[in-house]
Amino acid sequence: MDFRQLTYFLAIVDHGGFNRAAAALYVSQPSLSQAIQGLERDLGSALFHRMGRRVVLTEAGTALVPRAREALHALELARASVGAVRELRGGRLEIAAMASPTVEPLSTMIQRFTERYPAVSLSLRVALTREDVVDTVRTGGCELGLLTTSSPLPNADVVPHHVGEDRLVLVTPMKGPFPAGRAVQREQLEGHRLIVGQRGTGIRAYVDDLKAQGIDVRIAVETEHRMAFLPLVLAGVGLAVVTESWADLSQRAGALVLDLEPASLQHNILVSRKGQLTPAAGAFLEIAVPPAHRNSL
Template sequence: MDTRKLKYFLAVVDHEGFNRAAEHLLIAQPSLSQTIASLERDLGVPLFHRIGRRAVLSEAGKELVGPARLVMRDLDAAQSAVQALRGVRSGRLDIITMPSPGIEPLTSMIAGFTRLHPSVRLNVGAAFTPEEVIESVRTGSTEVGLAGSATPIRVPGVQVLELERQPLILIVNPQADTFSPGTAIQREDLGGHRLIASQR
């Protein structure tokens, strides 16, 4: 399968339509449509439903997104490896992180990484649950994910490393809550209380 077709397919997905994808790719929109039509003929299934100016993924299209990203990522990795042999170290690293590890340890990790690999571009995306991080890495949307969890994370096919343990601090109004000062709070103690947390 022509990787150019996969690149164009992902551009339509990421830009949610043929017109904006064509502008991003710097090609004519009819040329893009012909390429996608050719890919659909190769696969024998429609990949998009055209609704007005929008392109909505079909069920087959949804199934293709993950494998297509993996193929393009592997191609980028191969090109970067060849460039590295020539002394040119460049490329892109996509990261997804939950809010707390996005502050630390990610900032320190990025500082160290960019010192060693200044030509590598880093893209950092946000997630709000461990499940979002896992799914992003598992499907190939990102290469590295940082998540916080009270229980160990184990996912078949995904390598998981514990970086550090972080304490959670509960801030309460002493006049409105009944927690005893200086005592450790268990999760079950929070039942029935309102919490202010990151919006999902």
């Protein structure tokens, strides 16, 4: 077993098949297949069920995934501890993030980081829910993750750092049902059509809570694509509850942004994996998290 085989194995897992993994790695599919066959011989077990062009992890393959990530992470730590990467004159950092905090505070964090360390390449991975963020960091898919939540994190396998708060606001067409400059009481949403995200997000939890309180709101569209909210609102499809980080973009696009009463806060949490981090991840934390907020949850 070698690190090349483990890299190929994880590429197949992450990209969903041999063809996509080969393309991402810039290797031929026969070379990729031979490497995996060699790994399976070394381990004495098949790692994938091959069903035409599709592959599904076997039980042995599933067990190997976290160990393979740990091994490759250890190698990255070894490489990052010497030479240019140690001095952050190169290297790569992967961050998993939910959609809302990608607008803010992540944009500002990245701006500050890239100004100081312009040679470090950043890769942002989409995560739909806070559980997706935590799981990606916990299993080693990314070293850092950014999420929003209205309740404490149940998972103790990552280290959380509080990096600010966002109020929820209501976005409507400019000629919408509510006047500008006046907060909207949650009861006033009765009977209105809303554009919502998928379950597992704070925005969706707010809407579900309205329904649980007997406020009859109608779900016009449910979508995982947060960037679809604003065009749908402007088209008159429905209203949207979003975090305040979207307010400036919404106003510049011609929408009306209104406060909601009572106020509802979403906490922005940057999570890191337990154990030693690469220099790039450590430097990002130093820039992104105020000292008073480190490990604050």
